[in-house]
Amino acid sequence: MEILKLIGVLIVVVGFILKFDTLATVVVAGVVTGLVAGLTPLEILDVLGNAFITNRTATLFVLTLPVIGMCERYGLKDKAVDFIRKLKNATTGRVVSIYLVIRSIASAFSLRIGGHPQFVRPLINPMAQGAAVARYGKIDEATEDKIKGLCASNENYGNFFAQNCFMGASGTLLIVSTLSEQGYPVDALQIALWSLPIALCAVIVGTAFNLLFDKKLNAQYKKSGTEGKK
Incomplete structure (x- = not known):
């Protein structure tokens, strides 16, 4: 039994x-x-x-949730909108693409900048939402959800595809040990170097997708006649 x-x-x-x-x-x-x-x-x-x-460290992110909630409650999104309006030609896709580049570089050097709960939710998402609001006025809930997903996906792209560019990353070392056990002699430097083109491709494809998102968003609100309304 x-x-x-x-x-x-x-x-x-x-x-x-x-x-x-x-x-x-x-x-x-x-x-x-x-x-x-x-x-x-x-x-x-x-x-x-x-x-x-x-495994208590896995729950530390919970401590950030009340802080994020307080920031959003007291005008974090409004401040983000005001800031974005001062920038020329700022769009949701461009804001997120800049973050994708920053996240990829940080991952390549194994610099931890927070991830979803500490960075994307309280900072990048409000800025991306603010860019849409500044350009189109009030946006609907479906568009807000799409922007949230866009921000979250770019965090994943930048972190996942660039982290093996660092020789001491756990993923890099796992690849080295696995290939060595299978009879393929490699070292961490080789894996890190071959990971660079992958990270670069992720940034290029991710940026193209973000700019395409801008075009779709522009077409959506131009069609509905709400572009430029504040």
């Missing part, structure tokens, strides 16, 4: 399908798995506590 110990996986799958609370689903799955495995309630709590302490 060892297969019963996998019941936690089933609980997680069912919980996600039914859109139950994620944290509650995972905890319930852990508790049920522990009981099926023959652990006592105290032993289960001990395992959960040790797991939390060991």
